[in-house]
Amino acid sequence: MGQNIEINPGEINVRFDAPQKGKISFKELGISDDQLVLEGGFLRLLFDMEGIGEHDYFAVPTVEISYKENCAETHWQCDFNGETILDKVDHHGHSTILLFNRKKLADLEHHHQNKLIIHAEFPEKVHLLSEDSHIQFFK
Secondary structure: OOEEEEEEOOEEEEEEOOOOEOOEEHHHHOOOHHHHEEOOOEEEEEEEOOOOOOOOEEEEEEEEEEEEEEEEEEEEEEEEOOEEEEEEEEEEEEEEEEEOOHHHHHHHOOOOOOEEEEEEEOOOOEEEOOOOOEEEEEO
16 A cells, blocks of 8 residues: 554554555554554554655545544644644544644655654543544545
């Protein structure tokens, strides 16, 4: 598909070597539900878009994370190339949708290093759902 996946406990690294158009589930990226159990409630997602050429972002780049548990409160912090672009608390539910400002991403874009890092803090152990969790960065 044009990406390389590395999974460690609480951490998922996705390195793209070409823009992946449209909505892509974690399952389509090759990530299974068994690999998405967060024992400590902490998640670090790294989307490395280094060297893929021109970035033609979707109108509203989106990351949707779905989980089995009904979590009371989750904290999300997103950094692109070292700058915080989103910091929010999501209240009560089975999923979180992160919407990014396309212009902000384009303004922070570098020629070589382009990394979106998402940190999530759940109040308890959580099971993410690979089929229901999606990314959509490029059009």
